[in-house]
Amino acid sequence: MSAEPAVEVHDLVVRYSTTTAVDGLDLELRHGRVLALLGPNGAGKTTTVEVCEGFRSRTAGAVRVLxxxxxxxxxxxxxxxxxxxxxxxxxxxxxxxEMLDLVAACSAHPLDTGWLIETLGLESCAKLPYKRLSGGQQQRLSLACAIVGRPELVFLDEPTSSLDPQGRHLVWDLVRALRTDGVAVLLTTHFMQEAEALADDVVIVDHGRVVAAGSPEELTTSGAEDTMRFRAPPGMDLTLLEGVLPEGYLSKEGPPGHYTVSGRIDPQVLAAVTAWCARQGVLADDVRVGRRSLEDVFLDLTGRELRS
Amino acid sequence: MSTGFDTGTFSPDPGAGSRGRMLAVHTRTETLLALRHSEQLLLTLVIPLALLIGLTLLQGLVELPEPRVNAALGTVLALAMMSTGFTSQAIALGFDRRYGLMRRLAATAIPRWLVVTGRLGGMAAVVVIQVVVLGGVALALGWRPDAGSLGWALLLVVLGAGAFGACGLLLGGSVRADLVLVIANVVWFVLLFVGGIVVPADQLPGALGSLVMLLPSGALAEGLRDVLLGGTPGLGHVVVLLVWGVVAGLVAGRTLKWD
Structure with missing residues (x-):
């Protein structure tokens, strides 16, 4: 396997007659890694993938694939x-x-199609015509077609959007196995969980630009405030709580009885909050210390309004 | 986390398959699909068959020269080529495009020319079946072919299938699937009755008769009736079919949409 990245995109621009779908995007995917392209509808994810596959021409920029x-x-x-x-x-x-056999025939050393059909749970519908398959079955067949030729690099455009939870976990297992075996995977998704579960690298795009990039870990910790949530009887006087915490910590009661403390949550702060509750004669219940999820990062970066 | 897959299951080992195997599997798939489609079978086989028997046995239906079965065979072979090459091909391609097939194939190592070749191969398989079945039934109805007329007829069948096939690819590859369905069926119906197929060109009113000779339907049907009745094909018929095939083929190659 060469040291050269599997996919290298630099300053990619794709313009249609009136709109700019991709506007100066960079990304790099190395062999044996999984990169998730995350973004709201119309962010330019599919356009970027199609340029890398060679199906769409670019207006400007450098793209190298294998x-x-x-x-x-x-x-x-x-x-x-x-x-x-x-x-x-x-x-x-x-x-x-028949469809999988046709696609397999296009490859020199395809996977066993019978095994793949069984693995992807398509045996029960192996004799149905394609148009009678459910959305999830069609999606699993499409995935089978994508990997049957033992590729070095796989592009998966929203691979789990029509799948039920079982199907989604199957696909996740499969993507992990591909990665273990040295296949590079570029996937697009709306599901933060999917990116968090699978990706070595996450690139968040919006309006055709990269708004954040890094490992899921880096994205969820950088510049983020921690929060500590707990439940207790409603109406506690939080000014007293803030008195026992170091400078700069905020506390608030959201819905009655649901309290949040934000700031850097270390063991001392956690102890101080529970000790304060104990002094009030209350049991702090359902205590959770939460870092930001990738979803929080995503929504912070791309806004909360709906995209068409 | 356990993945349930043995390490090395998906180790990359890419490469294009052999051209021969791609062509064989693609053609086989196209043929299977063409034969599976019951509406298409009705269009490509049952209607020509019914017409062959009807035109031969029912004297008053259409005025035909004797022996009636020879002329009727020419008529239905032309109809069969139009059904398979034009209508079925256009509708199949239109819906294949709608279902994203071309996209799927474009993402494999199959070369584009091979996709077209495979489609034509599937069409050729249907044409062979049509010719064998219609020819066999014509023999049973009293058709006695000689080697010369048989050779000319087969040449015209190939040219006709090519001309209609190119027009089918042109239509099916360029507009929306539901529009393809309407246009392909309307054109089939119109050409069947006033395109020189069922009603011979010289029985059509006025200028229409000479106009239809310039259409693939008229050229093929008239040419086939001529040779099957013992004549030689007019050069004009051959040229008309060639021009339609080449021009429509070239335009289809440029306009065929892969999505």
């Missing part, structure tokens, strides 16, 4: 990558096995 320029989707590149597009991808009347 050491090649992907523009025009050359056969030499398509033979080495696996692609799971967002939705669709078969003859309406084709059966699961």
């Amino acid at each position: 050491g090649q320029d992907p523009a025009g989707a050359p056969e030499s590149l398509r033979a080495r990558i696996g692609v799971m597009p967002q939705g669709g991808g078969a003859y309406p009347m084709v059966r699961v096995r």
Whole structure:
């Protein structure tokens, strides 16, 4: 495996007639790693992935995929990558096995299609025509098509959007196994949990730009305030609590009986809060110390209004 | 966390499959799908078959030269090529595009020319079945072919399938699937009755008769009836079919949408 990144995107710009879908985006994915491209609808995730797959032309910027320029989707590149597009991808009347066999025939050393069908839980619908499959079954077939050719690099565009929790965990296990075996995975997702569970690197995009990048750990700890939440009888006088805490800590009662202390929560602060409750003769219940979740980071960066 | 997959299961080992195998599997899939589609089978086989028997046995239906079965065979072979090459092909491609098939195939190592070749291969398989079945039933109805007319007829069948196939790819590859469905069926119906297929061109009113000779339907049906009745095909018919095939093929190659 070469030391060169599997995917390298520098200052990518994609403009359509009136809109700019991607506006100066950078990312790098190394072999054997998983990169999650996270962003609201219309952020430019799919456009970026399609440029890397070679299906969409770019307006400006440098893109290298497995050491090649992907523009025009050359056969030499398509033979080495696996692609799971967002939705669709078969003859309406084709059966699961026939479709997977067709895609497998395009590869030199495909995985065993029978095994893959069984692994992805598609046996029960292997004889149904594609258009009769549920959204989740279609998505699992699409994933099978993406990995059947033993690619070095896999693009998964929202791989779990139609799946139930079992299906989602199956796909997560599969992505982890791909990573363990040295396959590079670039996935897009709306699900923060998915990015947190799978990704070595997360790139949050909005309006075609990178608004944050790093490991899930880095993103959730950097510049973030910790919070400590607990439950106790409503109406406690919090000015007294703030008296026993160091300078700069804030406390508030949200819904009655739900208290939050924000600031750097270390063992001393935790002890001070519970000791103060004890002195009031109250039991602090359901005590939780929380760092920001990736979802908090995401919403802070991209705003809370709905995107169309 | 245990993944349940043995290490090394997905170790990369990429590469393009052999062209021969891609072509074989793709053509097989296309053929299977063409044969599975019951509406398409009705269109491509049952209607021509019914028409062959009807035109041969029912004297008063359409005025045809003797032996009636020879002329009727020419008519239904032209109809069969239009059904398979144009209508079925266009509708199948339109819906395949809607379901994202072209995108899927474009993401594999299969070359684009091979995707088109596979489609034509599937079409050819249906054409062979049509020719065998219709020819067999015509024999049973009293058709006695000679080698010369058979050769010319097969040449025209190939040219006709090519011309209609190119037009089918052009239509199916360029507009929305539901629009393809409407256009392909309307054109089939119109050409069947006033395109020189069922009603011979010389029985059509006025200028329409000479106009339909410039359409693939008229050129193919008239050419086939000529050769099956013992004549040679007019050069004009061959040229018309070639021009439609080449021009529509070239335009389809440029306009075919992969999504």
